[in-house]
Amino acid sequence: MTRQRIILDCDPGRDDALAIAMALASPDELDVLGVTTVAGNVPLDLTQRNARLICELCGHPEVKVFAGAESPLKLAGVTAEHVHGGSGLEGMEVRQPAMPLQDRNAIDFIVETLETSADDEITLVATGPLTNLALAFAGRPEILPKIRRIVLMGGACREGGNVTPSAEFNIHVDPDAAHAVFACRRPLVVINIDVTNRVLATPAHADRLLNAGARPARELSRLLKPAGGARVEEFGPSGVALHDPCTIAWLLKPGLFETKLVNVSIETKGDLTLGATVVDFRGITGRQPNALWACEAASAEIIELLIDRIARL
Numbered sequence: 001m002t003r004q005r006i007i008l009d010c011d012p013g014r015d016d017a018l019a020i021a022m023a024l025a026s027p028d029e030l031d032v033l034g035v036t037t038v039a040g041n042v043p044l045d046l047t048q049r050n051a052r053l054i055c056e057l058c059g060h061p062e063v064k065v066f067a068g069a070e071s072p073l074k075l076a077g078v079t080a081e082h083v084h085g086g087s088g089l090e091g092m093e094v095r096q097p098a099m100p101l102q103d104r105n106a107i108d109f110i111v112e113t114l115e116t117s118a119d120d121e122i123t124l125v126a127t128g129p130l131t132n133l134a135l136a137f138a139g140r141p142e143i144l145p146k147i148r149r150i151v152l153m154g155g156a157c158r159e160g161g162n163v164t165p166s167a168e169f170n171i172h173v174d175p176d177a178a179h180a181v182f183a184c185r186r187p188l189v190v191i192n193i194d195v196t197n198r199v200l201a202t203p204a205h206a207d208r209l210l211n212a213g214a215r216p217a218r219e220l221s222r223l224l225k226p227a228g229g230a231r232v233e234e235f236g237p238s239g240v241a242l243h244d245p246c247t248i249a250w251l252l253k254p255g256l257f258e259t260k261l262v263n264v265s266i267e268t269k270g271d272l273t274l275g276a277t278v279v280d281f282r283g284i285t286g287r288q289p290n291a292l293w294a295c296e297a298a299s300a301e302i303i304e305l306l307i308d309r310i311a312r313l
Helices: 014-024 044-057 106-115 131-139 141-146 169-173 175-182 203-210 215-224 245-252 299-310
Strands: 004-010 030-037 065-067 122-126 147-153 188-191 257-266 277-280 291-297
Touching (some): 004 106, 014 245, 014 299, 030 106, 030 245, 044 065, 044 215, 122 245, 169 175, 175 257, 203 299, 245 291, 245 299
Parallel strands (some): 004 122, 122 147, 147 188, 188 291
Antiparallel strands (some): 257 277
């Protein structure tokens, strides 16, 4: 199998941390060229620290981490400490990592990596607000043919959002950036909370990971247990939705997901619908399809894949 060359753009975040670890634990399939961070679940100074901490914990201090956008393109920033804790990694012991933050800005790294790559070579994996990608595309649109695909966690449709009744967090935080990315005319795979809300880890899964491997697995097993801001009314008192690792699961085993090619538009102005992903399942608008939208996911198999990979670290 040819290794997929990826840039992981994220806002760690408990589930982003698991996605980073899962990617680093899959070197036969994934070549992680760098990790870029954006403000989202917590502010930028914490997302870049958390990304370095996870890379270091996983035994990969050679992976370069870059800090990007501190705020959305036009709107005021929104964070989610109530979900991820003040550190962004509630449940884990957080320290200042030894591995350095790279001097280059994340947007510059994305642009320069794509510039020096062949057409259709690089996969961008985005598990946070899409600000970094939008800025890279706006500054250098000629890099777009270099993108093989964009696999992102974001969006909601059939069951509503998780930050407003109509919008999922990553899209809601920077809908203008999402609009730009969805209009970029490169292949998009959208792993949305319609499916990720059903990929639920339990305490039994956490215990299995705790006992399955060395220190990385033991530490990361804590992220499979609910944080203080867990949505008990939706996931139960012990369920943890594994949103962001689903992007890595799709890269490793896309057959675990059912998808539909659809047109997805982003609402950027609605008072009640800001950040909504408007999914045209029936072709009513006549707009060209621009994304593979995840409709179903093999939840048990995805969790097994995550545990298996992280246990290898």
